[in-house]
Amino acid sequence: MNTINSKAKKHYPAVWISDTHLGYKDCQANYLLNFLNSIECDVLYLVGDIVDLWSMKRQFFWHQSHYQVLACIQQKAQNGTRVIYIPGNHDETFRHYINNSLFGIEVHRQFIHTTVANKRFLLLHGDDFDSATRYNKLISIAGDVGYDLLLFLNRWTNRFRRLCGVNYWSLASWLKARVHKAQAAIHAFENAAVHEAKKQGVDGIICGHIHHPEIKVIDDIVYCNDGDWIENCTALVEDKNGRIELLHWSETHTVLNSADLSKIDTLSTSDKNKHAA
Template sequence: MAEPINLEKLCFNSIWLSDIHLGYKGCRAEFLLDFLNKTRADVIYLVGDVIDFWAMKRSFIWPESHHAVLRKLLELAAGKTRVVYIPGNHDEYSRDLCGSTLLNVEILRDGIHTTSSGKRMLMVHGDQFDHAVRCGPLQHLAGEMGYDFLLFLNRWSNRLRGSLGLPYWSLAYYIKNRVKNARAAISAFEAAAAGEAQRQNMDGIICGHIHQPEIRTIGGVLYCNDGDWIESCTALVEHRDGHLELLHWGDLQQTLKCDRAANDEVVHQILRLPALVKNFQRNA
């Protein structure tokens, strides 16, 4: 029998989320809402592209699930959770508000977080490193169209998986990591980000922007990318001892379902105890 879930495992010092893209049809808002309802943190850092104003200009959508995520974040900010927002390029209008606090949410252009183990981490969205990924206008357009098609396939493949009772799996992430040019662009971005952290004498950097969750050491610098909530459904978390980890919520959600089933089984067995005792007494 599986062990019942330990909710303390989902309590953290810090959580980093980025590239949520509320207002875009590909946003996995229901996954993020589930994540926010099942986790606790002293501070939540929103590292850009929380609301996708670019997508909303093309086609305005704002379903209830997107509103629920925003409402939940504001509820957390109004409570005991410190919420810090670092705008990205898709919500760059919010950069005019940097340095202010709105609805208990601190808005910063960038930031520094010191982990409980003493690591100083630079926090930025990451669009300032686009210069490292060199491509012409036609390549950029082709890449954008290809990525949109990839996300379309990702949405429909997961609808099919859901109807078959299968967990979320990112087709987009799988393909992207097997295309040579895409992998080279990702590596160039990661190197530029790590280089900036090194230039500022930081122990590491935390960013988003490229929808590529990662934790690895580059030239002695800890590079962390918290991923996104379109493809990978990931968050970066700091545990109580200060170590950083990526949570893949699609995978963890399945584990939680199994743990809940284990909890239900434990309750079921406890409820059966009186009948089992009576049966034992009769047969004794």
């Protein structure tokens, strides 16, 4: 885990964020705003659940910092950054605008990104794979209730930590890592994502949805999940040398994991298609 020097803005060819859940009380918007103001990029990918319309329908909440995040993204688009938005399930209303532009921001259902190292990545939110985790509607509703409790505990734990002068720490992620069913669901999701990447003949896949940041190679496919800004405060970035890094951004700025794509041998497109068949 490496500490990042964030005094000067760093430029990246591409940056991925998702699951910011603006409009939800547990969104870590201040950390996200600090991250966005600390970087410049050629392409900014918003990989779903940017605005939490589900939460806002239940109880309206909109902090000034949430507006500032949207304003910052809009400003980047106006200043020449290509912003590509792939709506998720919590902001699925915006899927009505697929293949159109909203305020200079492109809206897509899926997208293919070609990295500096000439690796092709499929980008999608990830709710397409919910069936793979064996969640029926009843379990999903029960999970939402349990998740709200988990985030309540996370929120108050970190309020206490701040009073003690201690940095942010995700109690929610720590607990999920120790629940067998949660881990089984994560592995099922990852395998479903890898299967879809093989089906589409790409080298890797980048998604969000499950709030579990990760970079790993599974069966010759580079699987990347950019995490979230509820529990983990994470983003994926691509540097000019073809390396993808998973960043954590709170009071501390660290590289959690990375992959040098120029040194990763993935299957050729024809081999992937043969494998998927």
